[in-house]
Amino acid sequence: SRMGWMTTPDGREGWSTSFLRKGHGVFLVDQPRRGEAGATASMTNDSIDTWSEDSKEYMPGDQAWYTHFRIGRVAPERYEGSQFPEGEEAQDQFFRQMTPNTGSFDMEANVAAMDEVMQDVKDMTGKKSIYVIHSQGGRVGWNVNPENVAAIVAIEPGGAPEIGSEQYKTLLAANIPIVMYFGDYIDNGPEDIQSTSFWKSVRDGAVAFAESYNKDGGNCTVVNLPDVGITGNSHFMFQEKNSEEIAQHVENWIKENVK
Template sequence: MNAYVSWFRPARARDVSVTFVHGGGGQGSEFLSTPDGRPGWVHAFLRAGFPVFVLDRPGHGRSHWREEVLGAALPPPSYEALHPRFVEPARHGGWPEAARHAQWPDHDPEAGDRFMASQGVMATTLAAAQRHVEAIGPDLFALTGRTVLVSHSAGGPCGWALAAIGGDAVAAILAVEPLGHPGLRHPLGTFADGLCAETPAGRHDPFGRPIAILTGEASWMRATNARAAAFLRERGCDVAHLLLEEHGLRGNGHMMMSEKNSDAVAALMISVLDRMLRPASAGSSGGNKRARSPDTET
């Protein structure tokens, strides 16, 4: 099974990298640039000295979906399904917090179309998506070395599953609006094993390193993320739940890496990550232990 990884290394690089794991039907390009053409989060982390790896999960972006390997895929998403939720939530009011959304780059009338053009097919179940990323996990960590996983949305469960494979190779996790909490019934599957759709294949504790969850003020993910953070705290994990409005970042929706204040969100993430990596014990498998039995393809 293949995935596509692009990487970038600053001239004076830190000894820990950052690996971006996209969500749903998205792709790694979401972190390279914004829909209105500004530099994306990759550039902010490079300026901060991190080597950066950008994963296109199996079947996404530059890793073409092959049904004979990955199984069936859902149809490509429609404008009617995604555009109101991600681009114009305040106009459509699909959830109470949607009225606060104010950060989509609407000064560029084509930004919404560019976002939609980046969205592709995805697995028919969350369990299948998890298995796909677990299959490429060992090769991914051989490439990244010790790394911080920055996951987004449906890439969140994939991030936990990767951490169970990577163990001490995963220094920290920044989970941006990760999908899932224990028992959540999603159209693509039930979260039957904590924050994953099925028990991770890796033998390490998925949550045994510093974790930060980021949630936007105008997102429908607020309750889900709060329940995920509570689950981690109950396990005794090292976790912080960052509500962006409490840090002066107002009006963000689910695609905060694409929004007008994306640079400010990245700056907050980097400052939090600096604190997470500061202790000498960073990178060790702390927290509540639960043992579990150039561009390239990996």
């Protein structure tokens, strides 16, 4: 939910406040059917974020997410050198920020919602949005109307646009600068955990996208944080102990690449 951008599990200021301090207007959005935008006509039956058909008891995938998003193998264990806030209270707050899907993911509805939001932002401010996307939100980000987008900052998106696809061509034609950030425990994650190979595939796909995008005249940077000396980050780098250092890295990229 957007709470993850407003605060951190250990109670520090989130990126929303950080970027306000850096001089940006900040607009936070929950996807339709998720978080505070939860109203829907039908329950979800997606994957592990689902309801039991027999009991209607909600069954969140807390432990699965903890492992898949590279915080540690099994909660409360954290990987060596982890920047994830330690302690039972921080872990509890982190899990409380996980909100259920109240309806199945609908790409068309999500894209339409974001297009409306960014049109509203443009109407209010006279400026296009620097669109910050994360995880599943990345799938939405590649599909929005580029007329309202000044740049895309992708925090471990769930994948990059397929090279040569309509998404790819649309972003390229609109000259949208893109940066994609990836954390730690990808090249050095446990080899017996499926998520390690998954995130390697996602990161390597992003690198291939960037190489092609730049070759075709676009502007895309992939930042593998350990390569720039920033280590210990999970999928939730914007909530971790060094979140402000990463925010400043993002801000530096914005100043250099967004006109």
